[in-house]
Amino acid sequence: GESVGLHLPTLSVQEGDNSIINCAYSNSASDYFIWYKQESGKGPQFIIDIRSNMDKRQGQRVTVLLNKTVKHLSLQIAATQPGDSAVYFCAESDTGRRALTFGSGTRLQVQP
Amino acid sequence: KAGVTQTPRYLIKTRGQQVTLSCSPISGHRSVSWYQQTPGQGLQFLFEYFSETQRNKGNFPGRFSGRQFSNSRSEMNVSTLELGDSALYLCASSPGEGSGYTFGSGTRLTVV
Numbered sequence: 001g002e003s004v005g006l007h008l009p010t011l012s013v014q015e016g017d018n019s020i021i022n023c024a025y026s027n028s029a030s031d032y033f034i035w036y037k038q039e040s041g042k043g044p045q046f047i048i049d050i051r052s053n054m055d056k057r058q059g060q061r062v063t064v065l066l067n068k069t070v071k072h073l074s075l076q077i078a079a080t081q082p083g084d085s086a087v088y089f090c091a092e093s094d095t096g097r098r099a100l101t102f103g104s105g106t107r108l109q110v111q112p
Numbered sequence: 113k114a115g116v117t118q119t120p121r122y123l124i125k126t127r128g129q130q131v132t133l134s135c136s137p138i139s140g141h142r143s144v145s146w147y148q149q150t151p152g153q154g155l156q157f158l159f160e161y162f163s164e165t166q167r168n169k170g171n172f173p174g175r176f177s178g179r180q181f182s183n184s185r186s187e188m189n190v191s192t193l194e195l196g197d198s199a200l201y202l203c204a205s206s207p208g209e210g211s212g213y214t215f216g217s218g219t220r221l222t223v224v
Contacts, residue, residue, distance in 0.1 A: 032211055043116075043202050043215035044155075089155065095210035099145065099168050102155035 012109040019077040021106045023090035026071060030092040034100070035064060035075045037086045044089060047075070077108075085110045114139065116205045116216035124222045130191040133219045137184050137205030143167075144186035145213065146178060149200040158201075161186055162208050193223045 013019050025033075031052040036044035050057045050064045050073075057064050063076040073090050087107050091100040117136040125131050137144050146158040157170040161180035178188040190197055200220050204213040 034213065036215070041217075043118075043217045046214060049211065091155075093210060097168060098143070098160050098162075098210045099157040099170065100147075100155075100204075100213060101157070102147075104154050 009104070010107045010109065012111060013080050015080060015082060015110055015112050017080055019075075019080045019084070019108060019110075021075045021077075021088050021090075021108065023073040023075075023103050024071060025073060025090070025092045025101075025103075027092065027094070027101070028071065029094045030101075031095055032093045033064070033066060033073050034091045034093075035062075035073075036089045036091060037084075038089060038105075039086045047088075080108075080110050082110045082112055084108060116203055116214055118201075118203050118216035118219050120219060121217065122220045122222075124224060125193050127193055127195060127223055129193050130189060131193060131221060132187050132189045133201055133203075133221070135186045135188075135203030135205075135216060137186070137203075138214055141205040141207055141214075142184055143206045143208035144180055144184065145204040145206070146186070146188050147202045147204065147215075148172075149202055149218070150198075155202070158188065190221075195223050197221065198223045 034049040035047040038044045048059045048064050055066050061078045065074045087105045089105045090103045093100050119134045143162045145160040147155050149155045160168045164180045175191045180186045200218045202218045203216045206213045
């Protein structure tokens with residue numbers, strides 16, 4: 001069935017470096033993509049989203065890139081901070097389905 | 113404005129019992145979705161309600177059910193609990209157009 005996966009289960013970076021978290025999806029009908037951050041004991045927190053009619057979207061210190069040709073999504077975090085340490089999930093959906101399919105998650109560890 | 117509120121935060125039940133979890137969405141949001149999060153299966157979609165109607169359902173047994181009230185608050189019920197139902201149950205609120213999902217902090221259910 002359709003699925004969303006991540007290439008790296010754990011990413012360790014130095015404080016101040018840029019982080020890149022990657023995600024592959026398999027459903028070519030997906031038209032909506034979201035990145036969530038989840039800290040221990042909390043629910044997923046929205047970071048940024050992007051629709052399939054775009055290939056890049058920027059937020060505060062974060063950028064999401066979408067490559068529909070190879071079904072790949074990435075999250076870039078600039079000047080990574082210790083507070084960015086968490087598990088990051090990508091999720092995808094098509095508007096008609098109204099259900100998110102999540103990747104398995106990447107743990108980001110920021111070394112001070 | 114207030115976020116998504118889930119109650120209770122923690123719950124311990126015995127096998128064979130049933131449980132009801134509650135979710136209050138963001139004011140003005142008419143869609144409520146439920147997800148199960150486990151270490152082994154990750155985040156999986158249970159069902160979505162909009163204006164008191166179930167619009168979509170994931171691949172879970174009939175022991176998992178839900179409903180939505182006229183004020184958009186939602187409850188999910190799990191009957192005949194099994195050990196494998198131990199999980200973090202998350203509720204997501206959205207305006208209803210298939211985007212803008214905001215999650216609550218979840219209910220941690222432990223079945224013993």
